[in-house]
Amino acid sequence: QKRIKISDLLKEAPIGKEVTVMGWVRTFRNNQFISMNDGSTINNLQAVVDFQQMPEETLRKITTGSCLSVTGVVVESLGKGQSIEVKVKDLEIFGEADPEKFPLQPKKHSLEFLREIAHLRVRTSTFGAIYRIRHSMIYAVHSFFHERGFYNIHTPIITGSDAEGAGEMFRVTTLDPANPPMDENGFVDFREDFFEKETNLTVSGQLEVETACLALSDVYTFGPTFRAENSNTSRHLAEFWMIEPEVAFCDLEGLMDLAEDFVKYLTRYALEHCAGDLEFLENRLLEEDKSKPQQERSTMTLTERLRFVSENEFERLSYTDAIEILRNSKPNKKKKFQYLIEGWGSDLQSEHERYLVEKHFQKPVILFNYPKNIKAFYMRQNEDGKTVAAMDVLFPGIGEIIGGSQREERLDVLQERIAEMNIPEKDLWWYLELRKFGTAPHSGFGLGFERLIQFVCGMGNIRDVIPFPRTPGNAEF
Ligand code: ATP
Ligand code: MG
Ligand code: MG
Ligand code: MG
Numbered sequence: 001q002k003r004i005k006i007s008d009l010l011k012e013a014p015i016g017k018e019v020t021v022m023g024w025v026r027t028f029r030n031n032q033f034i035s036m037n038d039g040s041t042i043n044n045l046q047a048v049v050d051f052q053q054m055p056e057e058t059l060r061k062i063t064t065g066s067c068l069s070v071t072g073v074v075v076e077s078l079g080k081g082q083s084i085e086v087k088v089k090d091l092e093i094f095g096e097a098d099p100e101k102f103p104l105q106p107k108k109h110s111l112e113f114l115r116e117i118a119h120l121r122v123r124t125s126t127f128g129a130i131y132r133i134r135h136s137m138i139y140a141v142h143s144f145f146h147e148r149g150f151y152n153i154h155t156p157i158i159t160g161s162d163a164e165g166a167g168e169m170f171r172v173t174t175l176d177p178a179n180p181p182m183d184e185n186g187f188v189d190f191r192e193d194f195f196e197k198e199t200n201l202t203v204s205g206q207l208e209v210e211t212a213c214l215a216l217s218d219v220y221t222f223g224p225t226f227r228a229e230n231s232n233t234s235r236h237l238a239e240f241w242m243i244e245p246e247v248a249f250c251d252l253e254g255l256m257d258l259a260e261d262f263v264k265y266l267t268r269y270a271l272e273h274c275a276g277d278l279e280f281l282e283n284r285l286l287e288e289d290k291s292k293p294q295q296e297r298s299t300m301t302l303t304e305r306l307r308f309v310s311e312n313e314f315e316r317l318s319y320t321d322a323i324e325i326l327r328n329s330k331p332n333k334k335k336k337f338q339y340l341i342e343g344w345g346s347d348l349q350s351e352h353e354r355y356l357v358e359k360h361f362q363k364p365v366i367l368f369n370y371p372k373n374i375k376a377f378y379m380r381q382n383e384d385g386k387t388v389a390a391m392d393v394l395f396p397g398i399g400e401i402i403g404g405s406q407r408e409e410r411l412d413v414l415q416e417r418i419a420e421m422n423i424p425e426k427d428l429w430w431y432l433e434l435r436k437f438g439t440a441p442h443s444g445f446g447l448g449f450e451r452l453i454q455f456v457c458g459m460g461n462i463r464d465v466i467p468f469p470r471t472p473g474n475a476e477f
Contacts, residue, residue: 007040065097130278140269155205201226213246220245239470246444372388404445411435
């Protein structure tokens, strides 16, 4: 008999019909009630066995984590929280799970523990919900851009340009690390490497996607990016996915509008299409909150937070105005921010970002016009000579979720800047040619996909929103 997915079965509720369902056992109570899940929905299906009809041998194999197929008639359920159940006629065990050894017994497991068994944590309700939401968000990203006439461009994963990432790059090489060829000066000779030069995994597809924007106008890339981040934080991965739109004939103002529309679209999409999974995660957070002291509990539920973001205008203010606010603020009653000492020109720390978003404005904030000395070479210089047309979108609980800018389209200004920053012009010859031949004003940003998922799912640690997190020392599977 053909298999039906649990999501379809619960939706159709074909009372009186015989069906076959396959999935993994969550619990088995009283030798009678199997709660099973096949990943198609957060909801489990109850299958009821008649233990007097079933061989002892089979009953013993129905344990948490085992995989099976049941066939039986759909009946109305008297149990609370479910409308239908399946009265089992035939049952086949695909795979047993020794209760002495299977680590996911039905109790609450800490996220830290689950991180060590990434190959099994996907079987839990929490991770099932997160990965389904992740999928929906990928879909929403593409539909947002498709609806607006953007083209998706694949940018390279192995790159020969290292103008940006410098110390954060992962080298790609086929040379023997134990015995590399040496050049006349005693350095590793990359001319003998596969690509005949030094190559790295990409830290961003921006420079490459700019080329497409200066021909197709509205483009985006959505691919994996790699950064050898030496910091162990709850917001950084060594391998993460980034969405980078690049738009011709667009200034900073237009870019901020696009960024705001984009995240609003994504949060709205989650509310409309992931309701069941969000409700589960929301309850999980409420449960977690109960064990915290009053002042650390969240003031909004997960869905309230998503609705708030999708419905309210973000605050926009310049870096200079933000510094003024931070200078005059007293985050800890007596103690002021370090900013009094460091002053204008230094980068914001995450505590400053969080103060602006969570305390001062209590909504998402877009900061713009940053000092040029803390930003990349390609950002467009403003008239004041001190700032660039850059913007960061800051979110509650996350901090920076988007970073972007209007790009420097003027060849002479760009050349001057890369000289100031000691970047060899020959590494960027092709990038400079874009400004030589038919240059145009254009802007773009990068949204960290996992930071978005963190926000949508209400997860505190970025390692819990990607199936196989890559962090320092962690590449087991
Ligand atoms: P941060 O200040 O948090 O280190 P960044 O300014 O270095 O971020 P950008 O180069 O601006 O990051 O990259 C664009 C976006 O990519 C960021 O706004 C963020 O959402 C995301 N991002 C950056 N680094 C990481 C990382 N290591 N892991 C996951 N997401 C990241
Ligand atoms: Mg960084
Ligand atoms: Mg940053
Ligand atoms: Mg940034």
